[in-house]
Amino acid sequence: MSDSSTNGDGFGDRAKAAAGWPVMVSFQALNYPLSAIQRIVGIQGMPWIFLLPNLAFFGIFVVIPLFINFAFSLTGGTELFLGNRVYTGTEQYGFLLECETFGDPITCREDRFWKGLYNTAIFIIFQVTFLVLFSLITALILNQKIRARGFFRAVFFFPVLLSPVVVALIWKWILLRDGILNAFLVSVGMDKILFFVSPEWSMFWAVFVSIWAHMGFYTLILLAGLQAIQPDLYEAAEMDGTSKERVFWRITMPLLWPNLLVVLVLALIKGVQIFDEVFVLTGGGPGTATQFIVQYIYNTGFTEQVQNFGLASAASVVLGVVLFVLTITQLAVTRARDNG
Amino acid sequence: MAETSPQTRSLATLITTRRGGDRLHWSDVFTYTYLFFGVLLMFGPVVWLVLSSFKTPAGLIEFPPTFLPLGQIEVKVEGYDKPLPLFEVDMEDGTTKQLAQVRRIGIVSQMVDPKNPGEKIKVPINQRTKVREFRMALENYTDPLERFNFVQFLQNSVIVTVVATLVTLLINSMAAYGLSIYEFRGRNAIMLFVICTLMIPITVILVPVYLVVTQMGMINSLWAVILPGAATPTGVFLLRQYMLTIPKDLIEAARMDNASEWTIYAKIVLPLAMPAIAVLAIFSIMWRWNEFLWPLIVLNRSEVYTLQVGLNAFQGELDVQWHYILAMTVITLIPVVVVFTFLQKFITTGIASSGMK
Incomplete structure (x- = not known):
């Protein structure tokens, strides 16, 4: 500051x-x-007056909705207003979670939900791994004594500020059938690839583009962590003639580890909620190849002919449970970093 | 190294020796290679977007694409109403000539020499190449302003961003003031509550917030976008941490002078907390300008679309007009670039110290 x-x-x-x-x-x-x-x-009552507007907003737009969410998930029908909805108990959850064999989306009653879960799992395995890996490499490189460091830091950081829609359109324009990437492929003697027709390529680009957009944020946190490491440690190691590799594994990594954990959990929390850029880039397609859990909720609740609010709420509750576990982990990990 | 002759070794040493005196480590080569490809990969796409946004529709569908925006030169030829496109033609006698095309029939093109408009020449189309010059299609930028609701989208986005940021700053700084200046029963409970709300992203409560917003009659109004996200736990947190550092004596002294609590907040604490408020303001502007999923749900009529929702609607249309979309994307990008250029330090230190974005 x-x-x-x-x-x-x-x-x-x-x-x-x-x-x-x-x-x-x-x-x-x-x-x-x-x-x-x-x-x-009186003065002792004033803190409540100052807190009132904020608490009112939290109450109306977060706390009450959280309870309504449960209520929604226990009702059926297409009415939006709770009073008009039919109580169905845990029917929505039963419908959502019923599978002949777990792990195989096709055998489930609501296969789109399971496909969304499955896609999200695949997505975060690759996205979080490579996101953390590249953020770490970039942070290590930017932490060296290099020329124009501020410039390079800005280059890696600026996509964080771009809107997801802009990010998706930038890449869509590159990846189109007659886009510049296909022009490059043709110029080196390969065939054009229709990226958005192939499920594998669509998933690849969903992962790639989201890493491109968010890497700068995690790089910045890791960079701050690296800069907090005492320079004396490195000086002492240099005087002892310790090799660069050894310095990295014995000094840098152990001291950066708490930050790396924080970054990992943060990336997981964001990764589970992936929607914006992939929705604009692939629209969830081809078919449902890049449809993730948030898009399932969005489609079920808001875009289908019959808006199924109950089912969307039940899916939200499932997503909420996953996020709750991850956030508890995050708080524990952050506390460990700040205290240790 | 053992096999190299003394001469080449000394040369190698000369090239790889750095100012510091130590040799170029393999990791230095890796560093600069990585940075080179990094710049290419991070900047390249945006540069390509900006260059493409100045191309004409004809230039955009060209394959392989040209790097710079080029337009075919058109010449006025006597006897023809419209300007004719100019080509460079390999003539049968081995010379090349610049001819204007009158019309094309199948694989044969009917051409005319601008200097000698009377005589028509037939040329196979594979023997001609377009004569082009650097030209920027500024109409990509000006047309959407007139033809679509683009100005409306821009205006909506600005309203949402400005109003939401003002509301956010006011109510969050008030709450932070209440939680940092006073010691009162229930303060820790409230802090715990704030931390808990931190854990509930909008993606988890889409349906019920939609219900609340509908109940309040705000669907298809900008308030539906502005209000739900106005109280941010991260904002309260950030401001409170900063206000805790303000010396209590200052506030006690003001109370002695009979200043009301509101005056202390508005005239003493707020000005002192300006650095933290500026960080929250920048974050809020970024959040609101870029917000997508929630506006997509509550804004269903094109008059109330924000830029992001409008852009998405355009790109989803059957007949995608990329020349307009690219130009509008560049316009959407500009405020972010401006904010970033001037306030980069604020943003990066803000993120690094709070771990949020």
Whole structure:
């Protein structure tokens, strides 16, 4: 933060000059009602007044929906309003989870759900592995004394800020039948590949594009972790004439390990919720080859002719349980890093 | 190294020796190779997008594609109403000539010499190549502004981003103030609650939030996009951590001077927390500008589409007009590039210190 405060003051001053007076006037106007409230509730009541708007938003848009979600998953029919829905107990879950043989989506009653789960599993195995691997390599490289380090750091980071739609369109344009990648393939004597017709290629590009888009974020966290390692350790190792390889395995890796775990779990949490860029890139296709669990929820609840809110909610609850377990792991891992 | 002669070894040493005195390690070669391909892979696609966005529809469907946006030169020829496209033609006598094409019939092209418009020449089409010049199709950018709802999308996106960021900053800074300045019963419970809501992403509660938004009559209004995400646990967290560092004496002194709690918040704590507020503002702008799944669900009429939803709708149409889509994608990208260029340090230190994005 100390690094940015010098920049920040200049920016802050200009922002204050431009946006200052309407903000000042409205804050001043709010002072009258809030002073009146303070006279009624006293200073000890004021924290609740300050918390009120935020808690109201959390309540209306997070907590109440969380409970409604359960209620939805226990009802059937196509009505949106809970009062009009029929109580069906655990029927939705039964429908969702019933399979002749587990692990084989085709034998399940709701095969699209299982295909979504299966695709998501395949996706995160590859995506998280290579995402963490490349973030680590990039962070290690950017942590060296190289020329134009700031430039290279920016190059690897900027896709993080692009919207998923933009990311998907950039790559779709490259991968089209007459796109530049196929032009390259033809120029080296190969045949054109229809990437979005092949299930394997579609999955490959879904993984590739999402790594391309998110790598910078994880690189940045790992880079911060690397820079927190005491330089004395490296100096001491150099004086002892320790080889680079040994320094990496004996100093860098053990000290970076907690950060690596945090990155791994964060990547898992994001990976399970993959939707945006792949939805625009492949539309879930060909067929259901790149349809993931969030898209299953979206399709079931919002795009089908018959909007099946109950089934979508039941699937959300399943997704929520997975995320809950992952988040608990994340909290434990983060705490271990910050305390250790 | 044992087999190399002393001469070549000294040469090798000369090339690979660095300023520091030590030899070039294999890992240095790897580093610069990696960085080279990294720049190519990360920057290349965006450069390609920008270059392509200036191409005409004819230029876009060309295969193999040209690197730069090129347009075929057209010449005005006496006796023809429209300008004719210019070609370079290999003549039968071995010379090459620049001729304008009148019409094409099958594999034969009827051409005319611009200097001698009276005489028509028949040329097989494989003996002519287009004469082109560097030309940017700016109409890709100007047409969507007039022909589609693009300006409307842009306006919606700006409204959503600005209003949502203001609401987010106000209510989250108030909550952070309440949780950092006061000691009160239930504070830890509230903090635990905030941490818990941190764990519930919108993807898990799509259906019930949709119900709530419908109940409030906000479907197909921008409020449906603005309000549900306005209270962010990450925002409260970030601001609270920062406000905890503000000395309590300052607040006590203000209370002695009879300042109301609201005045202390607005005039003392907020200005001091500006660096953290700026970070949250930048994050919020990025989140809102790029948000996709939720607007996709609650905005079903094209008048209320945000840029992201609008772009997705365009690219999903049967007859995809790539020349417009590419140009609109570039426009969507511009604010992010501007924010990044000027505030890169803010963003990167913000992410590195909070671990969020």
